[in-house]
Amino acid sequence: MPATDRELLLGALAEAPSVARDGFAQDFGLLAPGPVTGEAAEAVAKQGWMCWFSGCYHLHSAGLLGPEERFVVAVPSIQPRTGGWAQAREELDAVPSGAAVVLTGGFDGA
16 A cells, blocks of 8 residues: 555544544454553554444444554444443454454464
């Protein structure tokens, strides 16, 4: 990707607020503290969420992972509303943890 395009993309992702305007904290998915970002690392990601009247939450996380932020990762999810937002966030947090092992070279292919 040309440097100017990459800078635009990375700048927009890095400037996403930690709490959205509606008060929804953004520390889930790729931004959840843990194997992907570590407790103090600054992740480059953008979150998305919405509630359907069909009884489902749509919770998504997209951003960059790996050495030199080489991999673009999108983690979409549709989850039942029965467990509430806290459970939906926990479920989504588990997915990037597995991806981080592979993308950071911790997976031996076995």
